[in-house]
Amino acid sequence: MKSFKVMTLLFVILITIGANVPYLIKQFSSGSDKATEVGIVADEAKLGEKLTPILTKYPGEVKFVPVQGGEEKAKSLLKHKELEGYLVLKDGNSADFPDVIYKDQRTTPDTSMKLKLHTILQTVKSNYILSEAGLTESQLNAIQSPVHIETEQVNASDQEAGKTQGEQAIAYIFVYAINFLLYMSILGYGQMVATEITAEKSSRVMEILITSVSPLKQMFGKIFGICILGLVQILLCVITVFANLMLPWNRELLSGLNLSFRDLPIDLIIYFVIFYLAGFFIYATMYAAVGSMVSRTEELGQAVMPVMFLVIISFFIASFGMQNPNSTLVTVMSFIPFFSPLIMFLRIGLSDPALWEILISIGIMFASIGILAWLSAKIYRAGVLMYGKRPSFKELRKAMKSFNA
Numbered sequence: 381m382k383s384f385k386v387m388t389l390l391f392v393i394l395i396t397i398g399a400n401v402p403y404l405i406k407q408f409s410s411g412s413d414k415a416t417e418v419g420i421v422a423d424e425a426k427l428g429e430k431l432t433p434i435l436t437k438y439p440g441e442v443k444f445v446p447v448q449g450g451e452e453k454a455k456s457l458l459k460h461k462e463l464e465g466y467l468v469l470k471d472g473n474s475a476d477f478p479d480v481i482y483k484d485q486r487t488t489p490d491t492s493m494k495l496k497l498h499t500i501l502q503t504v505k506s507n508y509i510l511s512e513a514g515l516t517e518s519q520l521n522a523i524q525s526p527v528h529i530e531t532e533q534v535n536a537s538d539q540e541a542g543k544t545q546g547e548q549a550i551a552y553i554f555v556y557a558i559n560f561l562l563y564m565s566i567l568g569y570g571q572m573v574a575t576e577i578t579a580e581k582s583s584r585v586m587e588i589l590i591t592s593v594s595p596l597k598q599m600f601g602k603i604f605g606i607c608i609l610g611l612v613q614i615l616l617c618v619i620t621v622f623a624n625l626m627l628p629w630n631r632e633l634l635s636g637l638n639l640s641f642r643d644l645p646i647d648l649i650i651y652f653v654i655f656y657l658a659g660f661f662i663y664a665t666m667y668a669a670v671g672s673m674v675s676r677t678e679e680l681g682q683a684v685m686p687v688m689f690l691v692i693i694s695f696f697i698a699s700f701g702m703q704n705p706n707s708t709l710v711t712v713m714s715f716i717p718f719f720s721p722l723i724m725f726l727r728i729g730l731s732d733p734a735l736w737e738i739l740i741s742i743g744i745m746f747a748s749i750g751i752l753a754w755l756s757a758k759i760y761r762a763g764v765l766m767y768g769k770r771p772s773f774k775e776l777r778k779a780m781k782s783f784n785a
Contacts (some may be wrong), residue, residue: 399624415443419466555729563695574671603664658745659721669756698722705731717748
């Protein structure tokens with residue numbers, strides 16, 4: 381229980397830090413909001429003299445300062461840290477724009493500054509040539525204004541409208557976050573189920589417990605108890621996320637990105653609960669069966685490896701499917717019970733599977749839970765009292781036949 385509290389607190393702290401990273405970066409860099417000053421030397425360049433007033437009025441993180449007195453004056457300002465660097469504008473072969481040389485005191489090239497200057501000068505060059513061609517300021521602004529493209533999902537059934545750009549974005553974030561939480565929960569809490577059972581076996585506590593509580597009640601009691609712990613932890617994480625995103629600076633950021641939690645469909649939250657519970661019980665019963673076959677906790681890591689591989693493969697396919705949720709691989713895997721909890725949930729959030737596909741996937745999962753629970757119960761009942769080396773399948777089958785699960 382102590383480890384649960386520590387891990388929950390750690391998750392809450394990490395989520396809080398992660399949700400406020402943009403705000404923290406802004407606060408720590410608030411003292412460096414002053415624009416970088418770059419000098420302009422254009423004493424002998426006719427084009428340079430025309431462009432200097434345009435550059436000095438250019439808004440942004442680079443402030444251009446005209447330097448009177450040539451390069452000697454610019455070097456003096458550079459030496460006294462009054463300039464980050466300076467541009468030398470010279471008339472060249474082009475009649476439209478001068479040759480540009482950037483000079484600073486760095487021993488290695490400042491690629492970041494070069495990129496900024498290139499972007500600014502390219503814009504200034506375009507504006508200058510267009511203005512010389514006789515375009516008005518309003519026409520220049522119209523040319524520079526970015527083209528905005530709104531995306532909207534088309535529902536293949538044509539029975540209802542598809543998802544808007546905001547709904548797609550919030551669904552993408554929600555699906556990725558929930559799939560990651562489900563992946564971590566299955567690995568963490570599934571391991572906890574197996575560890576609890578193995579620890580009781582290795583300490584011989586199981587022999588005392590089995591006289592008062594039936595093995596089946598023990599197994600399902602552990603699974604249900606740890607499942608509730610997992611749900612509580614996820615609920616606390618979700619509350620932490622929402623609480624942090626409701627802070628003024630985060631609400632402003634979300635608003636700027638056109639994201640709103642009102643765009644999150646309620647049915648997606650309901651499906652999350654269904655698929656989380658189904659996925660947890662599918663894997664928890666498998667972990668319980670494996671844990672009952674191991675007598676020492678040192679052997680548990682190797683024993684649960686096949687189950688872990690199934691979880692990891694499921695997560696990797698789901699990650700791949702985020703970019704192409706309608707691919708054949710994703711569609712087929714969404715009906716396989718070991719992969720359905722992550723992959724069908726992914727399809728529901730990012731695509732538009734037919735209702736019958738969702739119902740079949742859920743039906744297969746719940747049928748698999750029943751079969752795995754029955755099989756795991758037989759293995760658990762036979763395995764909890766088998767000590768020494770891990771039993772072979774032949775020994776396990778023989779022991780299972782001696783019990784009526």
